[in-house]
Amino acid sequence: MVDYGKYYSSLANNIRASDIRELLALIKHRRDVISFAGGIPDPKLFPKSELADISREAILKYGDEALQYSETKGLIELRETLSDFMRRMKGISADPEDIVVTTGSQQALDIVARSMIDPGDIVVTENPSYLAAIGAFKAAGARLVGVEMDDNGMDTFKLEEKLKSIYSTGGRVKFIYTIPVGHNPAGTTLSYDRRKHLLEIAEKYDVLVVEDDPYSYITYENGVDTTPLKALDRYDRVIYLSTMSKILAPGLRIGWIVAPREVARKFELVKQYLDLHSPTLTQFIVLEAIKKGLVERMIKVATPYYKSKRDAMLSAMEDYFPDYVSYTRPIGGLFIFARVEKEGFNTTKLLEVAINKYKVAYVPGAGFFVDGSGYNTMRINFSYPTHDEIYEGVRRLAQLVKSE
Numbered sequence: 001m002v003d004y005g006k007y008y009s010s011l012a013n014n015i016r017a018s019d020i021r022e023l024l025a026l027i028k029h030r031r032d033v034i035s036f037a038g039g040i041p042d043p044k045l046f047p048k049s050e051l052a053d054i055s056r057e058a059i060l061k062y063g064d065e066a067l068q069y070s071e072t073k074g075l076i077e078l079r080e081t082l083s084d085f086m087r088r089m090k091g092i093s094a095d096p097e098d099i100v101v102t103t104g105s106q107q108a109l110d111i112v113a114r115s116m117i118d119p120g121d122i123v124v125t126e127n128p129s130y131l132a133a134i135g136a137f138k139a140a141g142a143r144l145v146g147v148e149m150d151d152n153g154m155d156t157f158k159l160e161e162k163l164k165s166i167y168s169t170g171g172r173v174k175f176i177y178t179i180p181v182g183h184n185p186a187g188t189t190l191s192y193d194r195r196k197h198l199l200e201i202a203e204k205y206d207v208l209v210v211e212d213d214p215y216s217y218i219t220y221e222n223g224v225d226t227t228p229l230k231a232l233d234r235y236d237r238v239i240y241l242s243t244m245s246k247i248l249a250p251g252l253r254i255g256w257i258v259a260p261r262e263v264a265r266k267f268e269l270v271k272q273y274l275d276l277h278s279p280t281l282t283q284f285i286v287l288e289a290i291k292k293g294l295v296e297r298m299i300k301v302a303t304p305y306y307k308s309k310r311d312a313m314l315s316a317m318e319d320y321f322p323d324y325v326s327y328t329r330p331i332g333g334l335f336i337f338a339r340v341e342k343e344g345f346n347t348t349k350l351l352e353v354a355i356n357k358y359k360v361a362y363v364p365g366a367g368f369f370v371d372g373s374g375y376n377t378m379r380i381n382f383s384y385p386t387h388d389e390i391y392e393g394v395r396r397l398a399q400l401v402k403s404e
């Protein structure tokens, strides 16, 4: 028998399969359990026949190129098209040379981590934050410092206090990682004033800002400003990440980074040894989907569709949740974050009971907190379940909260 354990790197040894992940994987095929645990788009929205036509065209018309190796930083036609797309949709002005196409935003997080973090470096995040970003930063050896949030996102005054205290003890922060709109998991959106404040703080303390923005293209309220930090960035300190995952299809695995030219060049070098380049074929598909207006049509369809699911969930929560459960009212993104103010209520411990007795699943919040808190919180997804499942699932969650 070979003892494989002795061959693993310390990174591999430190990554453990989580009990929660395994528990949630088991319910995938259980029809009796309503799951709010996923974080995925509703496949009913995938524009399948249009994508089939585009894929066929990409292979038959551009096959020699679309099936060939391509440039590490992404097809120039796609980078030009993304540059135009971001300018029109978000007011971001990005030269195509400042864009790196990535294999989903997840790879962008990995590239940022590998390019910026040495073991022991401090990265500041919202508390809670996106699990897979926490994972990527930790894998690179980062020490994470979390900043408290409220309904308006990260508390930027608390952020400044944290930076002050880190700097007063000789520490140094590499970057602040933020998900300003439709936060995963917190469901919050950073207010406009705080966005400006955050940029001022980044300049004052000489840190970079990594803005992760999968969600601001689909938002549910008119009149709420969701201008990206990147579009407000006078100091050239923001590294902007976005993705086609929520506005077209995650299986295409196409995301992108906008960074100051020199940084983009560094990212390109790091990406080169990760995967040479993101799949040329899906880059062509995304290119054509944007050019034909399919992505914008998809955003127009997805916005009211998810809004009505969000509304259904909020109204079910209003009907069923006792007043000691507080929850966010997201204006974007796919998640509501709930907090149960009941002595000893532990969502991690109760997940098994939730699944087996109440037939409902959520993601326990504790894993999203970088300081080990959040045991009484849970992330609840509204994009995937149907309206009926939303109502019934929230009723079951309320039963769990009241009885356990």
Ligand SMILES: Cc1ncc(COP(=O)(O)O)c(C=O)c1O
Residues within 6 Å of the ligand: 039, 103, 104, 105, 106, 107, 130, 179, 184, 212, 214, 242, 243, 244, 245, 250, 254, 255
């Ligand atoms: C905040 C955040 N960042 C990044 C990602 C990764 O997205 P992608 O599918 O582009 O890798 C997600 C996916 O849910 C996310 O919520």
